[in-house]
Amino acid sequence: MRLHRLELTAFGPYCDHQVVDFDQLGADGLFLLHGDTGAGKTTLLDAIAFALYGQVPGARNDAKRLRCDTADDEVTTKVVLELTIQGQRLRLERSPEYQRPKKRGEGYTTQQAKASLTWVGGAPEGHTPEPLTRIDEVGRTVQRLLGMSVDQFFQVVMLPQGEFARFLRADTGEREKLLERLFGTERFGEVERWFVDRRRERGRAVEARSQQVRELIARLSQVSGVPQVSDLGEPNWLEDIEKQALRDLENTAAEHSRLRRERDQAETVLAERRELAEKVRRVRQARATLAEIDAKQAEHEAWRAERAAATRAIPVISARRTAERAEQDRDRAEAEVVTWAARCQVDPATPAEELRTRAGAEREQAGALAQLIPEAQQQETDRRTLSELAEKITAGERREAELVAQLDGLPDRITEARRRVEEAKHAELRLETTRTRLTEVDALLTAAREVPGARRELESTTARAQQAVDEHQQARDRLQDLRARRLAGMAAELAARLTDGEPCPVCGSAEHPEPGRPVDDQVRAEDEEAAHAAEQRAQAARERATTAAQRAEQQVNNLLERLGQHTEAALAEELEQLRSEQDRLSATAAELPQRETALAELESATDELGEQLSALRNAITAARTENTALSKAIDEREARLRDGRGDFDSIADRRAHLLDTAEKFEQLLAARTARDDAAQRLTEARTALTEAATAAGFAGVDEAVAAERDEERLAELEEALAEVDRRAAGARDALASADLFGVDPDTEVGLERASEAATTAREAAERAAALSHRAEQRHTEIADLGERLRAAWAELGPAMAAHAELEALADVVNGRGQNARKMSLRAYVLAARLEEVAIAATRRLQRMSDGRYSFVHSDAAGARGTRGGLGLDVLDDYSGKVRPAKTLSGGESFLASLSLALGLADVVAAETGGALLDTLFIDEGFGTLDADTLDLVMDTLDDLRAGGRVVGLVSHVEEMRQRIGVRLRVRKSRQGSTLEVSTS
Template identity: 75%
Template sequence: MRLHRLDVTAFGPYRDHQVVDFDALGADGLFLLHGDTGAGKTTLLDAVAFALYGSVPGARGEVRRLRCDTADPQTPTKVVLELTVQGQRLRLERSPEYQRPKKRGEGYTTQPAKASLTWLGGAPTEQPPAGLTRIDEVGRTVQRLLGMTVDQFFQVVMLPQGEFARFLRSDTAEREQLLEKLFGTQRFGEVERWFVERRRERGRAVEARTQRVRELLARVSQVCGAEPAEGANHQDWLADVEKRALRDLEGAQAEQSRLRREREAAEAALTERRELAAKVRRVRQANETLAQLAEQQAEHDAWRAEREAAQRAVPVLSAHRAARRAEQDRDRARADLAEAAARCEVDAEAPLAELRALAGARREEAGGLASLIPEAQQQQSDRRRVAELAARIAEDERREAELVAQQASLPERITAARQRVEEARHAELRLETVRARGTEVAGLLRIARDIPGAQQDVAAATTRAHQAVDAHQQARDRLQDLRARRLAGMAAELAARLTPGQPCPVCGSAEHPAPGEPVDDQVRAEDEENAQAAEQRAHARRDRAIAQAQRAQQHLEELIERLGDHTEPELAAELDELRAERDTLENTAAQLQQRTAELAELEASTQRLTNQLSELRTRIAAARSEHAALVTTVDQRQARLRDGCGEFDSIEQRRAHLLDLATRIERLVTARIALDDAERHLADQRNAVTEAAAEAGFDSVDAALAAERSEERRNELAAALAEVEQRAAGARAALASPELSGVDADTEIGLEEATEAATVAREAAERAAALAHRAEQRQREITQLAERLRAEWAELGPALAEYAELEALADVVNGRGQNARRMSLRSYVLAARLEEVAIAATRRLQRMSDGRYSFVHSDAAGARGTRGGLGLDVLDDYSGKVRPAKTLSGGESFLASLSLALGLADVVAAETGGALLDTLFIDEGFGTLDSDTLDMVMDTLDDLRAGGRVVGLVSHVEEMRQRITVRLRVRRSRTGSTLELQT
């Protein structure tokens, strides 16, 4: 990578357009950026970094404020860099995000960041010829061409002020983080985490298997009721448990067989005794039944007579009920006839033929009126329609008047709505101006309120400065006084050091005839040194106090200048007015959309009202025409219907009256015929009752009715007689059966003794069966658990071995266990890279330190067991001992840091495979070096230049300015910094 040209505009302290020609600067391979402190030397390096990566190094990148504060508002901030990388010449142009004044109105707006890449010598085949304009695409392309990230760039190409020495002084953890970023060793950290996660997963699996083994051992112990002895072999203990369970099962099964046979013999004896007792009981029950039935014989005969009489009376009762029903039918027919005669308007005793003819005449008249019913119904419908039309015409005429009134008021409403919309739009435009002015006034008000405090700070700082000047003057006076007094007593001080026989350090004589006498209040050398140190401290405090007073005064002047002629009460009142106006404008502007919609609705209402009026008037005309036609038709039909109604209100009522009259006459005829039929049927049923009583063998109908019994009573008698016969037959059959032949009813059976013996035998057999079942279940469960336990043991062994191997390997990879150096895999890789850096940096450090210092890489573990591998010390050839880098002096630290940074740059460039780095920038404190050391550093930089690289230095050291022939001077003024090429 070689830089050609840099253009900066309104960037940092540069308010105008400035150009840096790196081709002219780097023609000799070494150039210098020099100038006053704060002039903007480091800003040029920031501009190069910003053009490449859109970022600046160090703490300046965290502020993200790159625009020049004094630049013209219309001048855009941008950086343009031309460079060649990997044979491709290109131009990079970037602009940061910043605030600029609005083109219209007051206030500020955000100018977004921009970036572009232009190919100057023809675009590569995979790139668009027009270049790139997206920030992310430009960033990816630059990083791909350079082959390094922004962090690597700041460590390899641009060594920023106060940054590259950090690597030398950092501890192991910080050095590990930086090396990991530079060399991209995150993948080794992933390997370490992979081993840890794999070990954790396998550990959980092994723990799960071990837990299952413990649970199975516990289950076996629970089942067999014994725990294995401490330290005993679990497999041998399991085999003993299985054998003991099998022996217990065999003994329980033998005892169960013996007791089962005893139970069967006792139950057989009990069954025989129970059968004999049942036969004796049956004989006794049969004899008792026959004796009881003989005693109840008279009662049973009375039941049979009562049942037979009730059965003979059944036909008489049926005929009697039929006669009563015929009598009830006759009574109902009489009542119906009386009711029909009362409702008729004719003679009820008239002949039936005359009544039938009268009913037919009424029906025929009603039929003639049927043709007028549809016209009567239509008449009612038309009258309702006439009323509806009249109401609709009235409603439409009222609606027409309302629409006409609305149409007349529309122009005035539209004008008012337009005024409201314009008011909201004006409020929206005015709001931005009021907000900007409010922000400005609020800032001025804060400045006005800060001025009293700033004035107090100036007074306090001025007082402290005066006190510091007085204190320094007193310290200086004391130092001068002590020096004068010490000079006065110097002879006595030298005389105090003389020893008889030893030569005088002044004249060389071994004799001291008249040594000086001590003076009063003798001043010693250490007194003078203490006074000089106190004077220097007072001088430093005076400088700090004066600087603080100047800064406080400058800050106060800036506040007063920014405030101008404004006063705090005026600003507060104006701010209150602006805030009230802002709230009013915000409320009005917020209604713009609503007011615009209302205006659009009113404008659309004009045509809508016209259409509605046209439709409404057409409907009114049609309704009036239909209403007039219906009125004429209704009047003509009403004359015809009046004759058909007669004295009734409607045709339907007259026709219904005629039909009802015909129906009542027909009902009267039907009632007279029904009464005649009921009287004949009643006479027939009374004769049938008398005949049925005689046929049943009763003397009279009353005797037959007295023998009546309910069906429930008859069923009870039949069931009782059947039960008597069944009991007698059963008892006689039981006594006559062969089974009970020869059985004596007085025989005594010993059943209790046999029952007790059978119960004892059955309980003993059940207990033995339960014990055998438990023994069998326990033996089966132990066998199953033993199979599962041996299977778990078989799987646990290889799993434990595999986990132990994985755990040991994971510990080694992560710097623990058998890893004696306590180095993780990532640290080991970084240590190898650091060793390469130390070798590359040692070559330059030995030359710059005239062979005195060398870097020593240490892979020993840290204190208190911390990880090692990234230690970096310095070998001092004068003492032959290794010492920490932090013990180096300021100049020595600079040499070591510079050597380490150059070595790190070489190794990182070789590791990343990036572009050839032809340009290198160093921004660091060369002022800590003496003349000879500076010569060595310049020789090392000459070596870099001889290798074809261009080295740019940033320094204000005068000796370096004299040594370097080509340099870029930065001048600072109140209007901004400028650049001047010097040779």
């Protein structure tokens, strides 16, 4: 991968458009990126990473703040990167997601992220020439071309500040996470988990089969009653159980056969005795029944006579009931005649002809009145109409007066409505001006209220900045003092490490005749490192405090410039007046549609009221004419209706009275006819009753009534006589049957002794049958369980052997069991990768440390049985001893970290294709090196330029500017950072 051109717009601290020409910067193979702290050096590396992957390294990616805060709202944040990958030149353009002000209205809207990839000079084979615009498609294409993930790219191409110092000092767990992320060894972890899961599955299968064997053995022990000898049983124990079950089955079967024969003999004897006892009982019962019937012969004859008399009395009773009903009908008809005669106010014996004549006269008068009913109804309708006309005339006269009054007042109302419309239109024009001024005054008042706080913040930040400057100066003075004192005592420090007989690291002599003596208050290397770290922290605090003070000063100046001559009190008073004026004008302007509608309605009301008044006057005149004509017709009709009503309230009432009277006379005539018919039927019924009693053989009707019986009594007599006949016939047939011939009713049978003997034999046989059945079931169940147990044993053995083998292999893969180094498969692979990294890093570390230090990889197990394989120490050639990397000084740690980063980059690059490091960036850390060590590091970096590779260094160390000819400087200002290229 080689970078050609980078363009940034509104990205990070760069508020406008900036361009970096890497072809120009990398012409010499090495360039320096420098500038003030916080100016945006690392942001350029972030821009490259964002253009490629849409992400930036480390915690900055989590902040999601890639847009420049001081950029103009109309400027779009974007990064454009032109580069060559695998011989193919392409152009990447990305924009992050950020919040921008809405173009209309207030508030913010989300600007969505965008990405595009354009092929420069033609698309490679397998790709379309059109640009790619989908974010996910662009990301997949870039990662496929580079051959590495985003994490690998951050570690291989961009060596971040402090990252490898942490890796150098990290424990095994943290180091394992980084290496796994870089080398993608997740598949080996999946292999470990596969073995664990497989072992767990096989273990569950073996346990299931073992549980099946245990359950079968427990069941066999329960069925046979023989206790089990072990958890998984033994074949001899099963054979003994099966043999004992077979012997029990044969013994119980023989006993059951003997007792069954004895039971059959006893039951045969019992059946014979029962048959004889039943015959004796039947003979005795038949003779007893015949004797009982003969004793009740007289009672039975009385039952038959009662039944015959009740049968003959049935026709007489029926005729008697008919006569009683006829008498009741005659009495009801007589009462009806009396009732209607009372209603007609005549004597019940009045001749029928007279009643018919009076009914005809009433109906004739009612017919004459029928023609007057419509006139009476019309009279009521006309009277209601006359009343409605009078009310209509009165209402019309009132409405006429109202319309006249409205017409007289319309001109003044129209003038007032026009004035209100003009007032609302004028308010609408003034409202916009008032709102604009209100917004301006409100913003000025807010600024005026912020001034006191901004001044206090300025005073506070200025004081803190001065304090930070003093503290930084004190830290620098102390550092310089410690360095001078340490140089003075350096000989004593080296002499303290000399040992008799061992060569001096300076001159090589084994004799030390005059070693340097310690000076008073000698300074150690740790003291110098602590002072240097304190000076760096003080410098960072100074820069932060100075920046904060500058921002506070700019904030105060901006506020005062906006306010001009305005004061807070005057602005507050003007704001209150403007708000009141805005509310009044808003209310007035809002009424414009209603006021215009009201004016239009008033202007059209004049013609409408005139038309309404004319129509109303015509309607009043017509109503008065109709009222006069209708009153005359009502008076003429009233004379005729008065004669027809007579003493009644209405014609209809009088006619209804006449018809009711005629109806009463007719009902009286009908009742007299019905009475005569009922009397005739009563006479005929009484004659038929007397004849029926004589025909049935009774002396009179009373005798026939006395012989009457209800149906229930007759049914009892029939049932009783039928039962007597059945019992007598049954007894005679039984005595005459061949089965009972010659049977003596006094014979003694002896049934109880035979029954007891049969019961005893049957119970013994049943017990033997139950024992034999249980023995057979037990034998069958034991045979089935034995067969299943042998099959389970046959399956369990190979399964246990396979599980033991798999368990041992899984333990080895996961760093346990027979794995002496306690290294899992994944840790073993990572250890191999780390060993390669240590070898590659050692070559550079030895050169940069002038042959003193080398990396040592250890695959030994950790303390207390913890996993090993990822140990990384350093070999000090001066002492010949291996010591932890944590004991290195600050400068030595930087050399080791840089060597480790370059070695890791080489190994990862080899893993992903081997030709990806045409461009490499190293971020910070050079400030911890002395001049000689810096020479060694620069020599190593010169080697990296071999083969056309470009190396970019990010540093603010002054000496780096003198050593590197091509420089890209980042200038920081309040408006935003800018880039400047220089050469020397």
